[in-house]
Every structure is written in structure tokens, then in C-alpha cells.
Amino acid sequence: EVQLVETGGGxxxxxxxxxxxxxxxxxxxxxxxxxxxxxxxxxxxxxxxVIYSGGSTYYADSVKGRFTISRDNSKNTLYLQMNSLRAEDxxxxxxxxxxxxxxxxxxxxxxxTVSS
Amino acid sequence: QSVLTxxxxxxxxxxxxxxxxxxxxxxxxxxxxxxxxxxLPQSAPxxxxxxxxxxxxxxxxxxxxxxxxxSVTLGITGLQSGDEADYYCGTWDINLKSxxxxxxxxxxxx
Numbered sequence: 001e002v003q004l005v006e007t008g009g010g011x012x013x014x015x016x017x018x019x020x021x022x023x024x025x026x027x028x029x030x031x032x033x034x035x036x037x038x039x040x041x042x043x044x045x046x047x048x049x050v051i052y053s054g055g056s057t058y059y060a061d062s063v064k065g066r067f068t069i070s071r072d073n074s075k076n077t078l079y080l081q082m083n084s085l086r087a088e089d090x091x092x093x094x095x096x097x098x099x100x101x102x103x104x105x106x107x108x109x110x111x112x113t114v115s116s
Numbered sequence: 117q118s119v120l121t122x123x124x125x126x127x128x129x130x131x132x133x134x135x136x137x138x139x140x141x142x143x144x145x146x147x148x149x150x151x152x153x154x155x156l157p158q159s160a161p162x163x164x165x166x167x168x169x170x171x172x173x174x175x176x177x178x179x180x181x182x183x184x185x186x187s188v189t190l191g192i193t194g195l196q197s198g199d200e201a202d203y204y205c206g207t208w209d210i211n212l213k214s215x216x217x218x219x220x221x222x223x224x225x226x
Contacts, residue, residue, distance in 0.1 A: 035215075037161075044118060045153070045161065045204050047215035060214055094160055098215075101208060102151035104163035104172065 002026035002105055004095050009110030016085050016114075022078040022095030022107055030073045033098035036080050038091035039109075046091070049080065050098055063089075085114045119144060120205055122218035128195055129226045136190040136221045138205035144216055146186040148208045152179075155202045155220075164203070165190060197225050 008020040020036070036048040049059045049069040057069050068081040078095050092111050096103040121139040128134040138150065152165035163172050165181035168188060180191040192199055205218040 037215075044220040045206070045217040047206075047217065050215075058213070100166065101149045102163055102166035103153070103161070103206070104166070106160045106162065108160050 004097070004105055004107035006093065006095050006107040006110040009093065009112045011113045011115065012085055013116050014086060014114055017081070017083045018085065018112060020080040020082070020093055020095075020110060020112070022080075024076050024078065027097070029071050029076050029078055034069075034071065034078045035096050035098045035103065036069060036078075036093055037096055037103065037106075038089075038093045038112075040088075040091045043091075048093070051078070082112070085112075087114050090114045118219035119209060119212065119216035120207070120218035122203075122205060122221045124219070125222045125224065127224040127226055130195050130197065132195050133191065133193045134195060134223065135192075136203050136223070137187060138189070138218045139187045140207065140209075140216075141186050143211040144186075144207050144209040145183070145188060147210055150181070150183065150188045150205055150207045152181060152188075152190045153204045153206065155204065157201070161204065192223070195225050199223060200225050 003025045006022045012018050033052050035050040051057045051069045066084045070079045090113050092109040094106050094109045096106040149167045153161040154164045155161045168183040169181040178193045182189050202220045204220050209216045
């Protein structure tokens with residue numbers, strides 16, 4: 001069964017750092033385009049970042065320079081390193097596989113709360 | 117303000133049909149395929165439609181997608197209470213070099 005499970009969310013103070021993990025099963029992370037999408041409380045979906053199978057990475061302007069997407073092929077796991085966190089980064093963070101031009105499957109999400 | 121424009125809400129009675137529009141421009145919908153996602157309350161989004169009109173396996177044919185120019189439409193027939201959810205459209209924007217989503221439409225089955 002194809003599955004994505006995110007972990008690593010929590011409460012963090014503004015300016016702090018957090019690393020999210022997304023463990024995949026049923027397929028190989030490194031052979032796919034993998035992405036992070038977030039959703040602020042009560043708001044819509046916002047694309048955050050993507051890593052291509054070849055290793056190229058891209059970011060939304062809102063997180064460029066602060067967030068880093070990466071993967072560990074040996075662990076079949078996707079990561080999102082988030083630095084210099086701001087209140088507006090508070091959201092549920094989903095990892096998803098980017099197939100062609102669509103996201104499928106999605107993980108269940110992990111909540112990141114940036115607050116003092 | 118989302119790049120793609122969706123109505124905030126739509127509603128219809130059980131068994132009826134509803135359509136949800138998603139409007140963009142020539143740098144996004146006009147150039148690229150669009151996908152639709154269903155997000156049930158307290159759940160992760162789920163792929164409903166891809167490549168404008170294709171349904172993944174397991175998605176009933178009550179759900180359909182269409183495209184005309186820089187707009188797409190999601191159609192749902194035979195509405196059921198279980199269809200109450202938020203629906204999002206998404207695509208690539210060549211100018212923004214980013215995936216963009218609509219603001220979401222909340223479907224209420226009366």
C-alpha cells in the first residue's frame with residue numbers, strides 16, 4: 001500500500017527551527033517528485049516546495065532562503081528543514097507525491113505552530 | 117488572495133447536481149492541466165480529478181471535470197451528504213514558477 005506519514009510538527013517560538021519528516025512506503029521517494037504543501041488554520045492550500053527525482057529543488061517565494069527540502073534515499077524519507085520560523089508559517093504541513101501535474105497521494109499532515 | 121478564483125461556497129439538495137468553477141489566466145490554466153482535490157472535514161486533501169477531466173481509480177463517475185480557455189469546472193451529480201467538503205483546484209503557473217491553488221469552495225448538501 002502506498003502511504004506517506006509525516007512527523008516532526010509541534011510548537012516552536014518565532015525565529016526557531018524545526019525539521020519535518022515524511023516516511024514513504026509502497027514506493028521509492030527518490031524515483032518521484034516529492035512536495036510539501038501547507039494549510040494555515042481555516043485557510044486554503046499553499047504549495048511550499050518540491051524536490052525532483054534528479055535532485056533539483058524549488059520553493060515558494062514565501063519560504064525561499066528559510067526552508068530546505070531534502071530526502072534520505074536509504075530511509076525512503078522526505079524532509080523539510082524550516083529555519084527562522086514566523087507566525088505566518090503556522091499551518092498543517094502535508095507531504096505529497098507530485099505525479100505529472102497533480103498531487104497523489106498525500107500524507108495525513110503534521111501541525112506546526114509558531115508562537116511565543 | 118489566491119491566484120485561481122473559486123466561489124467560497126456552493127450548496128444543493130441531495131440527489132441534485134452542482135458545479136464549482138475555477139478561473140485563472142493564460143499563465144496557468146490556459147497553459148497547463150488542472151487537478152481537483154476534495155478535503156473532507158479534519159482530513160487531508162484527496163485527488164479527485166487530474167489532467168482537467170480524468171478520474172483516478174476509485175473516484176465515482178458522479179465527479180467530472182471540464183476546461184474552457186482559462187477556466188475549469190468540477191461537476192458533481194447525485195449529491196450525497198458524504199460529498200460535503202472543501203474542494204480545491206490546482207495547477208502550475210509559468211510566470212510565478214510555482215504550483216498555485218484556488219482558495220477553495222465549501223460544498224454544503226442541504
